[in-house]
Amino acid sequence: MYRMRLFAIRHARTFEWIYKCVERGMVAMDPLFAKIGYNRVERPIALVEKGVKTLLFDCKMCGQCVLSSTGMSCPMNCPKQLRNGPCGGVRPGEFCEVKPDMKCVWALAWNGASRMRDGADKIKEVLPPVEHTLKGSSSWLRVSREIAAHERETRDAARLALAEAFPEARENEPSAAPLAAEPLNAINRELKK
Amino acid sequence: MSDTHRNEVEPIGYVPVPQGYVSHSRLEKVLRSGRFAVTAELNPPDSADPEDVFQAAQPLGEVADAINATDASGANCHMSSIGICALLTRAGYSPVYQISCRDRNRIAIQGDVLGAAALGVSNVLCLTGDGVGVGDQPGAKPVFDFDSLTLLRTIRTMRDQGMFLSGRKITRPPQLFLGAAENPCIPPYDWRPDRLAKKVEAGAEYIQTNYIYDIPLFEKFMARVRDAGLDKKVFIIAGVGPIASARAARWMRSNVPGIHIPDQVIERMEKAEKPADEGKKICIELIQQIRDIAGVSGVHVMAYRREHVVSEIILESGALKGRKRARSS
Incomplete structure (x- = not known):
């Protein structure tokens, strides 16, 4: 109109x-x-x-x-x-x-x-x-x-960078620098905050 | 001042461009050397006879650095711009290949740009195009696949990145001097300089304006252009043209899109005993006033069906003062 x-x-x-x-x-x-x-x-x-x-x-x-x-x-x-x-x-x-x-x-x-x-x-x-x-x-x-995909990539890249910066920790205590992607419900909880 | 470029013939066939230039264009050389440029519009014939093109070009070539071949302006059908350009380059003139977005889609246009460059064309002018409704075939399908800015950016990508818009490689990119139009004397006045900035951003290296009859309005526009520093980034060539009579002026004002003629100009035409001479005189005065405005690099003369008066107008206006007489042929 x-x-x-x-x-x-x-x-x-x-x-x-x-x-x-x-x-x-x-x-x-x-x-x-x-x-x-x-x-x-x-x-x-x-x-x-x-x-x-x-x-x-x-x-x-x-x-x-x-x-x-x-x-x-x-x-x-x-x-x-x-x-x-x-x-x-x-x-x-x-x-x-x-x-x-x-x-x-x-x-x-x-x-x-x-x-x-x-x-x-x-x-x-x-x-x-x-x-x-x-x-x-x-x-x-x-x-x-597109924005969601970009945000996901940024999160993954940050996690990867951290893991690469602390290779010994990755070796001895993987949960200190985890590489696995977070499950969806965890991200959802994060977004709600 | 030496004026050697005027008689230089632009090459047909691939020759690398000299450093600091984007093309072999005579117009580009004149503008970059800081001289006042003159371009003129050729009225395309409704015929298939090349002689008609050469006859129309002859009086323009005497004074113009480049000759504009219009692309069905006003949505009226005439000999094609690319056809005229091919004839003009063969005869040693430097044409401006006008491309309107109204009639062809991106596939046709990108192909024609390569074709034109291969035919020896060095200048293009990217235009939106008048709506089909004002022309002789108002039932035609309006294409407008590109607008003038996406067209500019596309040709710049073809030239500088050596690829089509699809990303496919062009083995020998076209060497073209890129131009666009601007219409400073029609609304939205406040945003016209912003629009110009956008055209520069899209790739325009020179601008040819529509008809200017309103000097105060044009001066206001140029002041904003200078404030934005645009006159340092793009060569601005102001459009002028002789009016034949008061009646013709009124007709143009109401029937041709984008033409602003102030009432005072029409009144002056009405009072004149010999309107055609008065129209010529007004045009000469306009050129002289425009020449004094800072940031203007040249004039573009559009004399509809009156090519023969163009050289008189240019020579009497003194626009070529300090420059040697051009081709005498």
């Missing part, structure tokens, strides 16, 4: 915060998603994501959400689907070249970004072209899964 979209951009900072909370929540649920199977949760989560984001941002489910880098203004609503800023055809009053009744998605994006905490810097980064094979998939799940 166009009006809802304008509302989301006016409140870009709030939505930026909500988005971060959702992201943290989904990362925390990684062990659960992994247990059920990511390909099994994909469809229901994509469905929820589509419902919420269509209402708020006129989401087109490109599968590669970049809202936090575009001032919470979805670039897929630009008739030219530009990912890196306005074209040279913006009409007086910041209206779209192709759809004269609609505000330029990118003029709105820059306004939204200027209200955000990190968004103002993120909008300056050059984004890659849309990968069309990802259309329709959940970007929430993709992002949270």
Whole structure:
């Protein structure tokens, strides 16, 4: 909905915060998603994501959400689907070249970004072209899964470094520098703290 | 000041570029040597006769360091940019190959970039492209697989990393001077300099702007560009053009995307006895004013269907002052 979209951009900072909370929540649920199977949760989560984001941002489910880098203004609503800023055809009053009744998605994006905490810097980064094979998939799940995997790798790397730094302890008292990965419920307990 | 580069012919076929340069482009040499550059736009013919291209190029070649071959600008169908470039390089001109993202996807564009480089093209200009709706075939499918920035970054990757966007290796990378457009006189005014910074970040080495008729607005833009230090990172070439009549100006303003002509300019055209001469005079004055703005490296003359007046405009404006007369052919 166009009006809802304008509302989301006016409140870009709030939505930026909500988005971060959702992201943290989904990362925390990684062990659960992994247990059920990511390909099994994909469809229901994509469905929820589509419902919420269509209402708020006129989401087109490109599968590669970049809202936090575009001032919470979805670039897929630009008739030219530009990912890196306005074209040279913006009409007086910041209206779209192709759809004269609609505000330029990118003029709105820059306004939204200027209200955000990190968004103002993120909008300056050059984004890659849309990968069309990802259309329709959940970007929430993709992002949270990637962050969770990264956190897991960091934890494993730290454990390995410690074990390598104390080779004698590893030899004589392995539990002082364990190499085995922690069971999922232990990590869950840690996250709850 | 010596002006030897003007008559240098760019090589067709692979020749390594000299150190400190990215291409064999005459335009790059002129800009890097600190001289005021002149580029001009060629209006593509609706014909398959190469003679039409040579005729249009001849008056431009007298004054321009590079000639822009438009890629179906305004979404109107004409002879292709790459076809014109191939003809121009053969005739010893230095073309700017304009690539619009509107009509071709990433597979076609990356292939064409290699093809153009093989044909001796040294300059490219990466553009988003006007929407299909304003053109002569509004029912066409708009492609927009890339935008101008992803296109810039892709060609830079092809040139500097020697690979396609897929990671596949290019055995002989294209040697191209990379350009982009900017439109300082239309909204969102506040963010235009940020957008320019992003284009530089994506790989732009020179910028050709859209038409500038509003000097105060352009000066404001340039002040912000200088504050951000962008004029040191990219060569900015300001776009100008003669208006034929007040009626034409009004038509352009309401029908061609991205054109801002202030009312005072149109009023001046209305009062003039010989509007065409007045349009030429306005253009000359604009060039002289633009030349004095710090951070501007050249002018780009776009004279729609009026190529013959381009050399008069350039010579009368004194834009080439201190430079030897270019090719006399």
